[in-house]
Amino acid sequence: MISxxxxxxxxxxxxxxxxxxxxxxxxxxxxxxxxxxxxxRRSEPPYAGKWAVPGGFIRMNxxxxxxxxxxxxxxxxxxxxxxxxxxxxxxxVDRDPRMRILSVAYIAMIPKNKLNYAPGVGTSEIAxxxxxxxxxxDIQLCSEEGLILKNEDIAFDHYEMICAAIHRMEGKxxxxxxxxxxxPDQEFxxxxxxxxxxxxxxxxxxxxxxxxxxxxxxxVESGTVREIPGASRKERGRPAVIYxxxxxxxxx
Numbered sequence: 001m002i003s004x005x006x007x008x009x010x011x012x013x014x015x016x017x018x019x020x021x022x023x024x025x026x027x028x029x030x031x032x033x034x035x036x037x038x039x040x041r042r043s044e045p046p047y048a049g050k051w052a053v054p055g056g057f058i059r060m061n062x063x064x065x066x067x068x069x070x071x072x073x074x075x076x077x078x079x080x081x082x083x084x085x086x087x088x089x090x091x092x093v094d095r096d097p098r099m100r101i102l103s104v105a106y107i108a109m110i111p112k113n114k115l116n117y118a119p120g121v122g123t124s125e126i127a128x129x130x131x132x133x134x135x136x137x138d139i140q141l142c143s144e145e146g147l148i149l150k151n152e153d154i155a156f157d158h159y160e161m162i163c164a165a166i167h168r169m170e171g172k173x174x175x176x177x178x179x180x181x182x183x184p185d186q187e188f189x190x191x192x193x194x195x196x197x198x199x200x201x202x203x204x205x206x207x208x209x210x211x212x213x214x215x216x217x218x219x220v221e222s223g224t225v226r227e228i229p230g231a232s233r234k235e236r237g238r239p240a241v242i243y244x245x246x247x248x249x250x251x252x
Contacts, residue, residue, distance in 0.1 A: 019100040023067040024055030026165045027108045029115050030182045030200035035131040043124035047155035064104040077118040083181050095157045109181035133203045169201050186245040
């Protein structure tokens with residue numbers, strides 16, 4: 001039997017075709033019960049002028065996550081401590097007109113008050129788009145200027161990525177603490193703050209009483225969320241209890 005050393009010495013990497021691999025980043029934030037995604041307008045072919053999610057090719061000395069962090073900063077200016085969660089690999093044969101390219105997609109969840117962005121490399125424009133869902137579960141993206149994007153308006157298979165990311169976040173609401181990543185201050189928030197984020201991700205309004213019971217039973221009783229004694233904030237004319245999130249006990 002050939003040894004490992006001899007096998008590797010005689011191995012020919014060119015024996016198989018090798019696809020290129022990219023990392024793509026879906027940046028989400030929330031505001032007043034609404035979910036938003038950050039998109040860039042491409043300034044270079046392919047799909048010049050089309051909207052897309054940030055991303056780019058993985059270098060030989062990088063992991064997929066390192067590439068995601070680098071490209072996010074290069075194309076949007078977003079840096080620092082960004083929470084990334086791997087979504088999935090997109091590998092349709094014809095997903096990129098240049099050549100065979102696979103994409104490892106990531107979800108970035110950033111509170112609105114920490115989302116500072118500007119056009120970067122290969123980007124002619126950058127904007128937040130509100131996620132709108134209809135009864136047929138179709139997803140439309142609407143800018144503040146009223147521009148509405150559908151599947152055909154978005155480069156590559158990024159519309160498919162966006163839909164997959166939204167459905168992933170929706171599905172994780174009930175069994176993880178994914179919503180806490182969007183809190184502007186995890187050390188100081190009310191249940192109303194948290195409910196607005198749940199509303200945004202789910203695309204529906206939660207009943208106030210049911211939501212309160214859900215959070216108290218799941219998070220407060222376990223110690224994941226703790227009430228701050230004596231702290232309160234006025235909401236609709238009456239004081240609301242302030243809570244803090246214990247990151248050491250997070251569920252995801």
